[in-house]
Amino acid sequence: MRVVLFGSTGMVGQGALRECLLAPDVQSVLAVVRKATGQVHPKLRELEHADFGDFRALECDFAGADACFYCLGITAVGTSESEYERVTHDYAIAAASVLARVAPRMTFVFVSADGADETGRSRVRWARVKGRTESEIRALPFARVVVFRPALIQPLHGIRSRTRIYSLVYTATKPLLPFLLRLFPGYVSTTERIGRAMLRVARSGAPKSVLVTRDMNELGATPH
Numbered sequence: 001m002r003v004v005l006f007g008s009t010g011m012v013g014q015g016a017l018r019e020c021l022l023a024p025d026v027q028s029v030l031a032v033v034r035k036a037t038g039q040v041h042p043k044l045r046e047l048e049h050a051d052f053g054d055f056r057a058l059e060c061d062f063a064g065a066d067a068c069f070y071c072l073g074i075t076a077v078g079t080s081e082s083e084y085e086r087v088t089h090d091y092a093i094a095a096a097s098v099l100a101r102v103a104p105r106m107t108f109v110f111v112s113a114d115g116a117d118e119t120g121r122s123r124v125r126w127a128r129v130k131g132r133t134e135s136e137i138r139a140l141p142f143a144r145v146v147v148f149r150p151a152l153i154q155p156l157h158g159i160r161s162r163t164r165i166y167s168l169v170y171t172a173t174k175p176l177l178p179f180l181l182r183l184f185p186g187y188v189s190t191t192e193r194i195g196r197a198m199l200r201v202a203r204s205g206a207p208k209s210v211l212v213t214r215d216m217n218e219l220g221a222t223p224h
Contacts (some may be wrong), residue, residue, distance in 0.1 A: 001202060004065045005031045006095060007072030009044075012111050012150070013190025014159045016069045016198055017044075023199055030061060032095075040053065052091045055098040063102045067202035068094065071111045076126035089133045100140040105204045107144040110137050111194075114151035114187075114212065138209065146201050147210045154190040186214040193220030 003020050007013035008031040020026045022043050029044050032055075036046045047061060052072075055062075074087040096108060110133070115124070118131035138145045197211070197220035207215070 001026050001199075003029045003202070004068040005029055006068070007047045007111070008033060008035060010071055010073060011153065011155055011159055011191060012073075012194055013069075013071035015156070015195040016071055016194075018157060018159070019192065019199055020069075025203070026199070030065070032058070053086070053094050055095050059098060059102045062099050064110045065099070065103045065106050066199075067107045067109065068095075068099055068103075068180060069109045069111075069198050069202075072078065072173050073111065073113075077139065081125065085129055088126070088129050089136075092133050093136055096137045096140055096142075100142050104141050105143045107141075107146065107205075108137065108142045109146050109148060109198050110134060111148045111150070111200060112148045116147075116149055134210075137194030144201075144205060148194065148198070148216060149210060149211045149212050150189055150194060150216060152188045153194065154188065156190050156192050159191050177184065186212070189213050189220075193217050196197045196220035196223070 003026055005013060005017060005020070008017045015115045017029060017031065022044055025128065026043060030152070031044060031047050032049055034048065036048055039046065040180045047058065049055070049058060053179065058090060060203045070092060072087070074084060076084050092110065099106065112130045112134055113126070114128035115127050116134060117124070117127040118135045120128055120132065122128050122131070138147070189202070194216050197216040200219045207221070
């Protein structure tokens with residue numbers, strides 16, 4: 001399996017990358033980044049790209065990919081409306097449009113968020129933007145589009161959120177998260193389970209087009 005990964009330096013993206021590199025059936029991972037991290041692995045290729053609003057120059061790099069895990073995101077807290085729209089919606093549609101044209105048989109996994117509203121009626125700005133982005137991606141001619149809507153995520157294996165406020169929350173609640181995961185599997189997942197669930201979906205599909213935390217935990221419960 002050849003995977004294209006966006007957001008590989010974020011918390012969910014780090015988890016997805018780790019699971020991809022561990023999976024025997026993943027041949028290669030193309031991580032599209034603005035700035036190379038220097039991470040080295042025989043399966044990994046980091047591709048620096050400056051303009052995340054236009055990926056047409058990468059058509060040849062994307063061609064023939066089997067799956068895309070789109071984990072790129074930004075917090076709405078302290079972010080202007082235009083910036084949030086650009087990063088959350090515009091970048092995702094720019095990437096998905098090119099991928100749908102050059103690799104239409106792929107599985108596209110879009111990481112959204114619990115509470116996203118595709119009806120457009122929510123009073124919460126981020127929920128409307130996420131929901132609209134989901135709808136537009138599902139309208140593209142991919143073989144399969146699956147939306148992940150995680151809620152609270154426990155970072156594992158040294159993974160940390162780059163968003164300061166999230167990092168503080170996860171640090172403060174770290175002792176409680178394992179218990180919360182067992183008590184509330186519908187609301188708490190881990191970076192490991194989400195990454196494994198992505199691979200499971202890419203391999204054999206999903207029971208539905210929108211997966212919430214409980215679904216991800218069930219799909220990602222078993223190791224590779």
